[in-house]
Amino acid sequence: MISLSDIPARGGSPFTRSMGLFVLLLLTAPFWLEPIGLYQYLGMEIAIWILFALGFNLLFGYAGLHSFGHGAYLGIGAYAFGLFQQNVTLNLWGGLLAAIAAATLAGAIVGAFVSHRRGIYFALMTIAFGQVFWFAAIKLHSVTGGEDGLLGIPRPNLVVGPLKLDISDNRTLYWFVTIVLLVAVLALWRLVNAPFGRVLQAIRQNETRARFVGYNVWLIKWLTFVVSAGFAGLAGGLFAMAQESAYPDVMSLHQSGLIVMMVLVGGGLVSFWGPVFGVLLYFIARDIIGGLTETWLLWFGLMFVIMVMVRPEGLAGLFHVLRTCLPPGPRKAVGPAAHPGRA
Amino acid sequence: MTLFKARNIQKRFGARVVLENISLSVEEGTVHGIMGPNGAGKTTCFHVLTGFYPPDDGRITFEGHDITGRKPHQIARLGISRSFQIMNLFDDTVVIENVILALPDFRALSFNVTRNVFDDITLVDRALEVLDRVGLADRAWQKAASLSYGNRRALEIAVALAADPRIVFLDEPTSGLGAEATLRLMELIRNLREAYTIVIIEHDMRFLFELADTISVIHWGQVIAEDTPAALRANKWVARSALGDVA
Amino acid sequence: MIELLPHIVNGLTLGLLFALIALGFTLIVGVMEVINLAHGSLFALGAYFALATIGGDWFASTEFGIWWLGLPIGTRYATALAVGPLLAAASGMAIELCLRPTYGKAPLYGLLLTFGAALVVEEVIRLVWGTGEQNLSVPQAINGAFLMGGLIFSKYKFFAAAFALAAIALVWVFLERTPYGAIIKAGSHDSEMVRALGYDLSKLRLLVFGFGAALAGLAGIILAPIWGLRPHIGLDVVIPAFLIIVIGGVGSFWGAVLAALLVGMSVGITGAYAPAWSMMSMYLLLIAVVGFRARGLLGRKSALEN
Incomplete structure (x- = not known):
């Protein structure tokens, strides 16, 4: 059986073949999406959901905390972005920061309630909180625009130092989303292979043991929840730009369930890349x-x-089986020889 | 010197009193055994002593400091380490990572996100040393889940040792082991007693009588006797009530 | 205070019906430790099967259809009360068969599988019965309203409450006073014991799932005239049921009943003051209860906590 917690053959360097393929697909997508009969907007939508799914898998796959209410943080990010543009000032970075901050804050509050739970009770509490946020989004008409949501959210210019770029059409916005996604993927890759990431995986494997070798399990679970909510918020901010609106539908139990399905079907329980599939x-x-x-x-x-x-290992597990069934190439040994520190 | 001391510990679950009044003290550098019939409250006693459950009443002190009611991770950081009767390992990863995760120097890095787990060669070497003690060094890079039962028991002890403890609690370490593996384990614990203070719960009376300097006999949630193995053997009442005819 | 009375009656009715849904749910959790997210879908199926039984366009032109639709609504309704739960039970058993590969794995897989099943059932309902809202007709005798003390009460709600109460009592008798109930209860404590007693565990699971599904289907038929029928009603219903068993304590009969009444009352009374927020109250109730007592009001320790 493969597992998320296998030691990466190259000691956690992100520059693997899978990463190369992923970057290549992202960078070439605008050139082949239309010729094969798809459309530019789809690329952006997929990139945003990949960002959401990878951030979610930090919690779901790596930490083994099965949240069924994660759509809430995507929605909160989207609303925060829209409200920032409409009520504070028209600014891209400000909006995205607001999205991350709002989702992080919501995650911190909910995390404080759920971090001493795991398993079904954790799932249940996240469902309940997700429903509360969803309900609030529908009922707080004056803030969120009710069932219709916030409409006409602008796509502000990208300002980097003296540089000022208009990213309001789908193609340029795609490039921006892609860059954000790549930075996020590198950050997540770093996180899961760093001591912090390994500790949170240890907590998934055996919470009791982690506690008895001296880890503050509650704090680490809480932090993971917060970070994962922050990524969802970032994805939500981008989603608000892509859709030019924010609405409660993404916060429903249905959507939260769909992200769980995507991550699981893709193989998020066994591979970093599972959620992408x-x-x-x-x-x-x-x-x-x-x-x-x-x-x-x-x-x-x-x-x-x-x-x-x-x-249940999903597509990534299936690929792994297929690869090991093919004529064996040079087998990667896990051991001192493959261990970079000892070379 | 008394390293670890529990006084008048009481633990209830609802209306059921599991530990009525437990007092014991462990001298530094000794092996202390806890025994008693099934259902006497041995494991609950261990759980209370190591912070798994807070006691309802009583005091626990370690090196003279009161640690009653502290959280498991706080207790572990003080240098109190334990193994489990039902094995608790990190099964998705390799043997050596199980040990590395328990090293205090690695724990100090737990919020670090800039480096990789195996970056620090000294941590890897330290983990290998610990594995060597329990005879698992050559299996360091195998998946923990792939180990045999006996080796998993050994890894369970290695993880407890890796935390660099002053005192190690072993919960039924021979449970499920065959005669030969039990002998090996006995040898291992004999070697460990030079470096650690050890508390063992055991079913296997021969095992405990062989190893322990002092033994507490628990029955009905109370310590009914605390003495050296030789003295206990002579105590007819204890032998009949708790030990059967083994002793 | 008197103005609150209809809301209290509403809340009680809702609570009793919630209890009926939650009992099936809690039986399934108790015996096989599966959180059946498709429970609401079985509820919906029961109601839709009843809808089809009572009659519609789909067989009205056949000879049998003409004869059947000529019968009084009371007869057809009574038949539907039997047919709906039976077919729901059959659907539930089909789901149980799909669940078998997930036994012995983390409870997450059962949850995921039944979530998928709920999605499938919902789509099937859309396909067969359309996406619109439908009404389940009921006999004249239990329809309409009556006046009491100057307040208007719906006759149907009283019927529904009485029916639910009777069904709950029957479930209790079944569980506590028959040998079958004893086996089921043994199964929820310890599946090894069931095997040791010489019963076939997989058959027991199948039957318990069918029984739970039948209760859900029955609740569906009774609740449909109050809530209306729409394809996504399954998900709308399973969440309250889910919350109730957690508030009440997983696997506890009286816990489920108590929590259902609490939830029903809190929804009913919030409905009096802030109708828009009435459904929210149950989530807040859950957070309040589970935040302080993980195993719910009357629950015992469960494997699901880990």
Whole structure:
């Protein structure tokens, strides 16, 4: 069995083949999306959801804390971005910071309530808090615009020092989102391979043991929750720009469940890249099966059920099996020889 | 010198009193055994002593400091380490990472996000040293889940030792082990007693009588006797009530 | 104070029906430690099957259809009360069969599988019955309203409350006073014991799942005329049920009933003062209870805590 906590063969350097492929796909997407019959906006949507899913998997896969209410933080980020543009000032960085800050704050409060739980009770508490935020978003009409949400959120200019760029069309905004995503991916990669990341994985594997070798498990779980909510908030800020609006729908239990499905189907429990596969699969299903039949969600749901039954490691686990079934290449030994520090 | 002391510990679960009145003291550099029939409250006693549950009443002191009611991670940081009867390992990762995670120097890095786990060669070497003590050095890079039962027991002890403890609590270390593995474990604990103060809960009376300097006999949530193995053997009442005819 | 009365009646009715849903749920959790997120979907299926039984366009033109639709609504409704839960039970058993590969793994997988199943059921309902809201018709005798002390009460709500109360009592009798109940309770304490007693554990699980699903389906039929029927009602219902068993304590009969009444009352009374926020009150109740007592009001320690 493969696991998220296997030691990376190159000691945690992010420059792996998978990373290369990922960057290549992101950087070339604007050039082939339209020729193959898709559209520019889809690339951006996928990039944003990848950011959300990877940040979510820090909590779900790495720390083993199964949140079923994570859509709330995406939504809070989106609202914060929109409210900042509409009520404070028109500024890209300010808006994104507001999105991260709001989601982080919400995560910190909820995290304080849920961090001494795990398993089903943790899932349940996150559902309850998610529903509270969702409800509030619908009912606080004067702030959030109720069921319709905040409309007409602008896409402010990108200002870096003296440089000022208009990123209001889908293609340039895609580039911006991609750069943010890449920075976030590198940060997450760093995080999960650093001592902090390994400790939080230790907590997933055995919370009791982690406590009895001296880790403040509550604090680490809380921090992970907060960081993961912060990433969701960043994704939410970008989402508000992409959609030019913010609305309660993304905070519903349905959406929170969908992100869990994406991460699991992709293989977030066994691979850093799992959530990426899951997001891709979901949007391909939505746009391609969805183009053929109205009932695409039925087929996606069936696929998900079968996946949980026969291959809970998801697509990433499936790829791993396929790769090990192929004629063996030079096997990567895990051991002192492969250990960079001892070379 | 008395290193660890528990006085008048009481623990209830709802209406059920599991520990009625437990007092024991452990001298530095000794091996202290805890025994008693099934359901006598041995494991609960361990859980209270190591902070898993707070006691309802009583005081626990370590090196003269009151540690009653402290959290497990705080107690662990003071140098009180333990193993578990039902094994508690980090099963998704390799043997050596189980040990590295328990090293205090690694724990000091737990909020560090700029480096990699195996960056520090001294940590790796230290972990290998600990593994060597329990005879697992050559399995350091195997997955913990792939170890045999006996080796998992050894790793359980290695993780407890890695925390650089002053005192080590071992909860039924022979549970599930065959005769040969038990002998090896006995040898290991004999070696460890030079460096650590050890408290052992055990079922296997021969094992405990062989190793322990002092033994507390627990029955019905109370310490009914605390003495050297030789004296206990002579105590007919203890032998009959708690030990059966083994002693 | 008197103006509050209808809201209290509403809350009690809602609470009793919630209890009926939650009992099926808690039985399933107790015996197989699966959080069945598809429980609400079984609730919805029960109601939709009843809708189809009572009659509609789909078989009205056949000879049987003409004869059937000619029967009084009371007869058709009574038949639906039997057919709906039975078919819901069959659907529940199908889900249980799908769940088998997840036994022995983390409870997360059962949760995920049933979440997927809920999604599938919802889509199937959309496909078969359409996306619009539907109404389940009820016999004249329990329809309409009556006046009492100058206040208007709905007859149906009294019927629903009485029906739910009777069903809860029957479930209690079944669990406490029959040998089957004893086996189920043994199963929820210790599955080894069931095996040791010589019962087939997988058959027991199948039957318990079917029984829980039937209760959900029954609750669906009773609640549908109050809430209306829409494809996503499954998810709308499973969350309250879920919250109730957690507030009440996983696996506890009286815990579920008590929590359901609490939730029903809090929803009903919040409805009197701030109708827009009435559903929110149950989440706040959950956070308040579980924040302080993880295993709920009357729960015992459960494997699900880890």
